[in-house]
Amino acid sequence: MRFLTLLLTCASQVLCASATRAGTVGTVGTVKTSDGIRLHYNQTGPRHGQNMLFITGWRQTALEWHKQADYFSSAGFRVTTYDMRGHGDSEEPDFGYRLSRFAADLNDLLTQLDLEDLTIVGHSMGCSVAWAWWDQYPEVRKRVSHFVFADDVASLVANPHWTPAEKAQLGGFLTPAMMYDLAADMTNQLAPLIESMFTPNLSTSDFEWILSQNRKMTDAHAATLFLHQSSLDWRDVFPRITVPSLVLGGELSIGPASAVEWVATQIPGAQHYTFTAAEKGSHFVFWENPGRFNSMVEDFITQ
Numbered sequence: 001m002r003f004l005t006l007l008l009t010c011a012s013q014v015l016c017a018s019a020t021r022a023g024t025v026g027t028v029g030t031v032k033t034s035d036g037i038r039l040h041y042n043q044t045g046p047r048h049g050q051n052m053l054f055i056t057g058w059r060q061t062a063l064e065w066h067k068q069a070d071y072f073s074s075a076g077f078r079v080t081t082y083d084m085r086g087h088g089d090s091e092e093p094d095f096g097y098r099l100s101r102f103a104a105d106l107n108d109l110l111t112q113l114d115l116e117d118l119t120i121v122g123h124s125m126g127c128s129v130a131w132a133w134w135d136q137y138p139e140v141r142k143r144v145s146h147f148v149f150a151d152d153v154a155s156l157v158a159n160p161h162w163t164p165a166e167k168a169q170l171g172g173f174l175t176p177a178m179m180y181d182l183a184a185d186m187t188n189q190l191a192p193l194i195e196s197m198f199t200p201n202l203s204t205s206d207f208e209w210i211l212s213q214n215r216k217m218t219d220a221h222a223a224t225l226f227l228h229q230s231s232l233d234w235r236d237v238f239p240r241i242t243v244p245s246l247v248l249g250g251e252l253s254i255g256p257a258s259a260v261e262w263v264a265t266q267i268p269g270a271q272h273y274t275f276t277a278a279e280k281g282s283h284f285v286f287w288e289n290p291g292r293f294n295s296m297v298e299d300f301i302t303q
C-alpha cells in the first residue's frame with residue numbers, strides 16, 4: 001500500500017520516475033522499538049546494493065544526510081538513514097534519552113531491516129551510539145563490515161582530575177559547568193552552538209534549514225540527552241572494535257582534531273584523516289564539503 005502511494009506520488013516527478021525504472025525507488029517507513037516507539041527511516045539505492053547506514057549527531061535529522069544518500073545510492077549502495085528517538089520525524093516520547101536506549105533503538109532498527117554486510121557511518125554523537133551498540137550487542141556485531149567515525153572524541157566533558165596529557169587525548173572541550181549551563185539555557189544556546197559547528201562560509205539559508213531540523217526536537221529532551229551523552233567516556237570500547245574503521249576529524253572542528261586522531265590510535269588497524277581548513281574541515285564537513293567527504297568514505301569501503 002505504501003509502495004503504491006509512493007509510486008502515485010512519484011508519477012509526476014521526472015527524477016522519481018526514472019529512479020523507479022532503475023529499480024532504486026526509495027522506501028520510507030517506521031520500525032517499532034522494543035519499548036514501543038516508532039522510528040522513521042528512509043532507504044534509497046538499489047535493493048541489493050551494499051548496505052550503508054548513516055547515524056546523525058545530537059538533534060540532527062536523517063534528511064541532513066541527503067548529500068550522502070544521493071551520492072551513495074547513485075553509486076550503487078543501499079543507503080539507510082533514520083531519525084533517532086525524539087529527533088526529526090520519529091516519535092518523541094518523554095523517556096529514553098540516554099545512549100544505552102539509543103543503542104537498543106539502533107539494534108531494533110538494523111535487525112528489523114535485516115541490514116547485513118553493513119557500513120555504519122556515524123557523525124558526532126552518532127559515533128557514540130555506534131560505540132554503545134558495539135559494546136552492548138556482541139552477538140549482532142557480525143552484521144557490520146566497516147565503521148566510519150566522523151568527528152567524535154572519547155569524552156566531551158573534561159574530568160577536572162585529568163592530567164593535561166589525558167585531556168589532550170580524550171577531548172574534553174567542555175567543563176562540567178559549561179555542560180550544565182548549556183543544558184539549562186538550551187533555548188538561547190542552540191543557534192550559537194550550531195553556528196560554531198560550521199565554517200563562517202555557511203549560507204544563511206542553509207543555517208536556517210539546519211536550525212529548523214534541530215528544532216524538530218524539543219529543548220527539554222535535547223537537554224536531557226546532551227547531559228547524558230556529554231558525561232560518557234568511551235575509551236574502553238575502542239580496543240575491542242574488530243572491523244576496519246576510518247576515523248575522520250577536521251582542523252576547524254569544535255572537536256579537537258588531536259583527540260579525534262587519538263581515537264584512531266586506540267582502534268586496532270584504524271585509518272585516520274583530518275580534513276584541512278582549505279577543505280572546510282568543520283564539524284559538519286560532510287555537509288560543507290560532501291565531494292571530499294564522500295570520496296574519502298567510498299575509497300575506504302571499496303579499497
Ligand SMILES: *[C@@H]1O[C@H](CO)[C@@H](O)[C@H](O)[C@H]1NC(C)=O
Pocket residue numbers: 026028042043044063065066067069070
Ligand atoms: C528520503 O531520502 C532521499 C535521499 O536523501 C530524499 O530525497 C527524500 O526526500 C527522503 N524522503 C523523505 C520522506 O524523507
Ligand SMILES: *[C@@H]1O[C@H](CO)[C@@H](O)[C@H](O)[C@H]1NC(C)=O
Pocket residue numbers: 199201277278279280
Ligand atoms: C570562505 O569564503 C571566503 C570569502 O568568500 C573565501 O575567500 C574563502 O576561501 C572561503 N573559505 C573556504 C574554506 O571555502
